Amino acid sequence: MHDDLPLSLYSAAQVRALDARLIASGTPGFELMHRAARAAWRALRQRWPDAGAITVFAGGGNNGGDGYLIAALAQRAGWPVRVYHLNDPATLKGDAAHAYAEATGCGARSEAWKSGAELSGVIVDALLGTGFSGSVRDAYAEAIKQINASPLPVLAVDVPSGLNADTGAVTSIAVQANLTVTFIGVKLGLLTGEGPDHCGELEFAALVEEPQNPADALAQRLSPRNLPRLPPRKRSAHKGNFGHVLVMGGNEGTGGAAMMTSEAALRCGAGMVSLATRPSNVAAALARRPEIMVAGVESSSRVISLVEKADVLAVGPGLGQGAWSRSLLSVAASRDIPQVWDADALNLLAGQAVSTPKGPWIMTPHPGEAARLLRSDTATVQNLRPTAARKLAERYGAVVLLKGLGTLIAAPDGRMALCGRGHPAMATGGAGDVLTGIIAALLAQHLPAFEAACLGAWLHGRAGELLGQHGRGLAASDFPDTVRQLLESYNPCLK
Incomplete structure (x- = not known):
């Protein structure tokens, strides 16, 4: 395209x-x-x-x-x-x-x-x-x-x-x-x-x-000609070389969102993936994907010990906005490590319930979330998409991935990229949770924030195009395997 x-x-x-x-x-x-x-x-x-x-x-x-x-x-x-x-x-x-x-x-x-x-x-x-x-x-x-x-x-x-x-x-x-x-x-x-x-x-x-x-140029269009690349892996590589992603989310009734983020991070090459979620989600998560280390947490003190072992945080999918959610997010904001915030993490930030992270971070708002973060409305954001993306990056000091047709990625230093990949079949719940996991895995493999957001957006959109060929009914959990194959075709694990 x-x-x-x-x-x-x-x-x-x-x-x-x-x-x-x-x-x-x-x-x-x-x-x-x-x-x-x-x-x-x-x-x-x-x-x-x-x-x-x-x-x-x-x-x-x-x-x-x-x-x-x-x-x-x-x-x-x-x-x-x-x-x-x-x-x-x-x-x-x-x-x-x-x-x-x-x-x-x-x-x-x-x-x-x-x-x-x-x-x-x-x-x-x-x-x-x-x-x-x-x-x-x-x-x-x-x-x-x-x-x-x-x-x-x-x-x-x-x-x-x-x-x-x-x-x-x-x-x-x-x-x-x-x-x-x-x-x-x-x-x-x-x-x-x-x-x-x-x-x-x-x-x-x-x-x-x-x-x-x-x-x-105002922006660079993402294409296989200019995509960021992960280097090939040495044959002596081990899991510790490729980062430990901790996913934080999955409140009562929304555990699937955090699970999809975790699975996407695993499939996109993170060395280790942990999930901090409600205790009621633990059994289902382990049954679906035993490779993910799942911890049921009820207090911020339990989360602190998990965060201290992580290299990258993915925060927000299925998080909710109650006291439990705020306590997890506050711990994340205090850590000086790369992070991806989505969904309710952004809603809590917009409501000033928490401060921005200390380390390099990426936010992935849809237009409604962007509007709340800018104290604006969705129509204004959509009418001024490039301006909205730049304002978010400047105001919050984050790399911003503004979702929607013609996804825009804006950095605080003024760089902007556009991802034109995607398919209408991607308009389904959970697709954004998968994107969060993809980007977190790329951060864990040492891509800088802007580059991780660009490559993640492209992989996600291109996977949606391939899966969308089958028409309506695309499920978010269909993405990780396809994204894994795409990542290997553009960034082979071995030379």
């Missing part, structure tokens, strides 16, 4: 700035517009070679200019062309005006869009460009409704109209494209939030020989 795309992701403003620099250095803006139109037209022909006709929706800016030039290319190729404009062409300026003149000069007529206008062939969305933010104006919104209601295929030029290219948010309505061709730099919002649902297949056209500087 998207593994042929560049790894560096940028903001719309960064891409526009490079565009402006290219023009200032001597590449005419109209030439860049022609290149964009040719790239989009080529992708359209490859995807729908037998369509035989196009319907272009053109806006009033340079995105509309791209659309007019695509119409000109189709007209010259002998395809029937319809062009509907949402702004009076007489108001067009600069390169967009030149594009309109070229389209009409070769016979591609444009008319004002009206509700119920006839559509044919492939719909080309050239309404709103990367500068769009906020809500879509009424006329544009009605045009987008007609596009989305049509059974015809849709190509979006640069970004689906109505989608925020920086955040992946849709405030009111956005085009649902089958194919999006984006230019110069891949925009972060195309791959997170609602971006993937609206882009369809995503293609990239550089248009220029001068690439963006990766050092300026």
Whole structure:
């Protein structure tokens, strides 16, 4: 999925700035517009070679200019062309005006869009460009409704109209494209939030020989090309070389969550795994996975002796928020060792029932938990996913893994990565508990926090894709064996 795309992701403003620099250095803006139109037209022909006709929706800016030039290319190729404009062409300026003149000069007529206008062939969305933010104006919104209601295929030029290219948010309505061709730099919002649902297949056209500087990127897209790696193991290796993970959680009635975290840590290579849980969970945990050392604990004093033997803590799955839960979490927060916090550990932190850990740590919130930690709401977090991830990292001094489509991993030092792997079948209880265990095992094997979160997110998402091929009904306990196989394929245990 998207593994042929560049790894560096940028903001719309960064891409526009490079565009402006290219023009200032001597590449005419109209030439860049022609290149964009040719790239989009080529992708359209490859995807729908037998369509035989196009319907272009053109806006009033340079995105509309791209659309007019695509119409000109189709007209010259002998395809029937319809062009509907949402702004009076007489108001067009600069390169967009030149594009309109070229389209009409070769016979591609444009008319004002009206509700119920006839559509044919492939719909080309050239309404709103990367500068769009906020809500879509009424006329544009009605045009987008007609596009989305049509059974015809849709190509979006640069970004689906109505989608925020920086955040992946849709405030009111956005085009649902089958194919999006984006230019110069891949925009972060195309791959997170609602971006993937609206882009369809995503293609990239550089248009220029001068690439963006990766050092300026907002984020790096995770791919087998840049994944962190665990080193091969020496033949003389023993369990003490690969860390002791202690999972803390599993209150009354939610013992399965902590058990799945423990099993995931075991399957992903931790040298030893212990589980501190309610006494009522001990028998079931030992029966399911006797390799895990299970301790029934009722007091913080019992937990302290277990924590002192651990190298990594995984805290929160099935923890609850009562007195027992707070006592375990307080012990964890006092320890200066790598930790992963999830679920109720984050809810207790949001409620100020406990302080942040002393050592390096990773939090793995879903948008609702992120909202509580930021004293915000879920809609705001989803509308500003990159900002939310960065704020959490800065506020809590943690590596933050913000779950959701286009998972974001943000570090306090400003680094950010995006994991585009995953499958809708992963929307099931316990999947996040497994992720916590995966990351804890990678920490135990000496990966730094940011790298462990990145590799863990990728393994989890890719496993979900493979398991999701079978459709609905995926269980979280299906993950560990598949993740183990993936980890071996990318990080062989032996050279």
